[in-house]
Amino acid sequence: MSKYDIIVLGSGPGGYVTAIRASQLGFKTAIVEKESLGGVCLNWGCIPTKALLKSAEVFDYLKHAEDYGLSLEKADKDFSKVIKRSRDVAAGMSKGVQFLMKKNKIDVIEGFGKLKSGKKVAVTDKDDKTKEYQADNIIVATGARSRELPNLKQDGKKVIGYREAMSLEKQPKSMIVVGSGAIGVEFAHFYNAMGTDVTVVEFLPNVVPLEDEEISKQFERSLKKAGIKVMTNSSVESVDTSGKTVKAKVKTKKGEETLEADIVLSAVGIKTNIENIGLEDLKIKTDKDKIVVDDFYKTNVDGIYAIGDVVHGPALAHVASAEGILCVEKIKGMDVEPLDYGNIPGCTYATPEIASVGMTEKQAKEAGYELKVGKFPFSASGKAKAAGKSEGFVKVIFDAKYGEWLGCHMIGAGVTDMIAEAVLGRKLETTGHEVLKAVHPHPTMSEAVMEAVAAAYDEVIHI
Numbered sequence: 464m465s466k467y468d469i470i471v472l473g474s475g476p477g478g479y480v481t482a483i484r485a486s487q488l489g490f491k492t493a494i495v496e497k498e499s500l501g502g503v504c505l506n507w508g509c510i511p512t513k514a515l516l517k518s519a520e521v522f523d524y525l526k527h528a529e530d531y532g533l534s535l536e537k538a539d540k541d542f543s544k545v546i547k548r549s550r551d552v553a554a555g556m557s558k559g560v561q562f563l564m565k566k567n568k569i570d571v572i573e574g575f576g577k578l579k580s581g582k583k584v585a586v587t588d589k590d591d592k593t594k595e596y597q598a599d600n601i602i603v604a605t606g607a608r609s610r611e612l613p614n615l616k617q618d619g620k621k622v623i624g625y626r627e628a629m630s631l632e633k634q635p636k637s638m639i640v641v642g643s644g645a646i647g648v649e650f651a652h653f654y655n656a657m658g659t660d661v662t663v664v665e666f667l668p669n670v671v672p673l674e675d676e677e678i679s680k681q682f683e684r685s686l687k688k689a690g691i692k693v694m695t696n697s698s699v700e701s702v703d704t705s706g707k708t709v710k711a712k713v714k715t716k717k718g719e720e721t722l723e724a725d726i727v728l729s730a731v732g733i734k735t736n737i738e739n740i741g742l743e744d745l746k747i748k749t750d751k752d753k754i755v756v757d758d759f760y761k762t763n764v765d766g767i768y769a770i771g772d773v774v775h776g777p778a779l780a781h782v783a784s785a786e787g788i789l790c791v792e793k794i795k796g797m798d799v800e801p802l803d804y805g806n807i808p809g810c811t812y813a814t815p816e817i818a819s820v821g822m823t824e825k826q827a828k829e830a831g832y833e834l835k836v837g838k839f840p841f842s843a844s845g846k847a848k849a850a851g852k853s854e855g856f857v858k859v860i861f862d863a864k865y866g867e868w869l870g871c872h873m874i875g876a877g878v879t880d881m882i883a884e885a886v887l888g889r890k891l892e893t894t895g896h897e898v899l900k901a902v903h904p905h906p907t908m909s910e911a912v913m914e915a916v917a918a919a920y921d922e923v924i925h926i
């Protein structure tokens with residue numbers, strides 16, 4: 464039986480990053496994967512969706528070429544080529560992980576892994592052959608899949624999840640998107656930009672409900688301006704797929720409504736892959752669909768750890784990677800601190816983009832802080848005007864007493880690349896005045912951060 468220092472189960476951004484860090488630290492490492500290296504993120508999540516959204520953005524530029532003094536006979540798209548480009552990008556990224564595994568001398572074991580007692584993993588390959596491997600430490604990073612609601616069963620054709628949504632052969636004429644979290648609105652934006660008639664149904668009062676309320680409101684306005692129908696405080700009660708189209712019964716505050724569309728996309732969250740991997744046999748504790756771990760990702764069973772989407776915390780690729788790195792550094796005996804879950808950035812890559820970190824204004828008030836809040840609109844930014852992208856704003860929230868940067872919320876073009884400034888600033892306990900004295904380059908979208916901070920301290924220049 465092959466013996467390793469560390470075996471990682473699952474090769475998503477949690478698993479493969481964990482394996483690389485383990486190998487860097489001198490551990491003999493293997494990774495088990497039942498599908499494609501790179502997990503959901505590279506194959507069915509972060510990367511292929513961003514490829515689709517890039518096609519949507521380019522198409523949008525082409526359609527508005529005249530706004531930039533350019534002319535074009537007719538902007539058109541080939542839906543199947545757009546999908547193919549996205550799939551090719553994903554395949555290329557997965558190959559990249561294959562290269563990284565080789566470079567870091569990590570053994571890749573193909574097949575479905577199951578934990579066994581005695582710190583063993585049994586891997587069953589596609590020919591149904593099972594082989595056992597042993598390790599001093601096993602890290603579970605088996606991720607998640609699209610969550611199914613009982614009244615919204617996915618048949619993969621008319622009621623679909625995110626995998627089908629990024630690999631449809633034919634563009635639907637109309638689509639109902641259930642759920643307005645990041646995944647839902649990214650697809651809503653993509654399909655709307657491609658010319659599909661899109662309706663978003665959200666159970667809660669606001670779209671992108673985890674965001675600061677002002678961001679949600681601005682985003683809802685943008686969705687509507689783009690031609691997307693938005694129904695908040697509404698829930699899909701049932702779907703009828705017996706006809707050519709899907710009929711969805713939607714409960715709203717005003718009563719019941721029936722919507723009709725070619726396809727319903729269910730984007731109501733995730734379900735972790737924790738079944739049949741041996742958790743029960745080993746008596747590993749779970750809670751509300753997640754594996755229970757301590758601050759350094761150790762389960763209640765010695766030598767077994769879990770990271771990424773299978774544990775509590777935001778289900779994001781960068782979180783999975785950070786957890787995995789920390790987990791193996793702790794196993795190595797390094798002097799590491801637990802992850803600061805209060806300083807995790809979250810991004811939505813629709814148009815406009817959304818990026819945020821830290822507390823919303825409501826959360827900061829509820830926590831009892833006295834606040835200094837500043838906002839700077841992109842309509843007052845030279846760079847945004849020049850780019851024809853003046854929608855949105857940056858909002859910063861500081862504690863009035865000690866100047867702590869409590870939260871930063873952005874909506875607009877390119878903000879997902881700007882949020883790292885706030886993450887780093889908060890990590891270094893930067894005060895508002897320090898941000899103000901850090902000269903930002905002109906003209907850039909990032910000046911809006913400095914100006915928003917200036918607005919919080921009544922020193923704003925350009926509004």
Ligand SMILES: Cc1cc2nc3c(=O)[nH]c(=O)nc-3n(C[C@H](O)[C@H](O)[C@H](O)COP(=O)(O)OP(=O)(O)OC[C@H]3O[C@@H](n4cnc5c(N)ncnc54)[C@H](O)[C@@H]3O)c2cc1C
Binds near residue numbers: 770778
């Ligand atoms: C449409 C979509 C868009 C997204 N966009 C973003 C984004 O822009 N930014 C962001 O941060 N996050 C995004 N996410 C979330 C992100 O993809 C996940 O948080 C991330 O992939 C979690 O990483 P993970 O390593 O925990 O698990 P996963 O990426 O799910 O990987 C788990 C891997 O384990 C394998 N596996 C499962 N069970 C077994 C087993 N028993 N044996 C062997 N292998 C097994 C699976 O095949 C899979 O490859 C998106 C998700 C979706 C669905």
